[in-house]
Amino acid sequence: MAERSEWSAHQIKTLRYQLGWSQADMARRLGCTLQCIMNWEEGADLPEADQSKRLDQLRFTAGHHGRKLGRLPIAEKHMGERSLAQIRDEELDLLSEDEGLPV
Numbered sequence: 133m134a135e136r137s138e139w140s141a142h143q144i145k146t147l148r149y150q151l152g153w154s155q156a157d158m159a160r161r162l163g164c165t166l167q168c169i170m171n172w173e174e175g176a177d178l179p180e181a182d183q184s185k186r187l188d189q190l191r192f193t194a195g196h197h198g199r200k201l202g203r204l205p206i207a208e209k210h211m212g213e214r215s216l217a218q219i220r221d222e223e224l225d226l227l228s229e230d231e232g233l234p235v
Contacts, residue, residue, distance in 0.1 A: 139187055141175035147187065148173075150194050162186050 155169040171177040
């Protein structure tokens with residue numbers, strides 16, 4: 133049987149909100165199904181060890197790039213070969229304005 137994580141339903145939902153992601157966004161980025169995310173957030177199931185490690189990485193990233201992560205879809209659309217850390221907040225502000233999104 134696969135090892136289960138220490139993540140609670142509340143922690144998973146809180147992280148997703150901090151990232152500004154929908155449940156579908158989180159599922160896509162973790163490589164799991166939407167139903168998986170829904171089950172985790174309802175407390176009906178827990179992430180397996182590999183998914184838990186990915187959640188840990190997301191939590192770390194959220195702490196360092198939280199403002200950018202809330203606008204990750206716009207950043208992904210325009211970042212090309214650069215990493216998220218290489219995109220300046222000012223660039224995202226301009227891109228968000230161009231897309232009609234709140235800054």
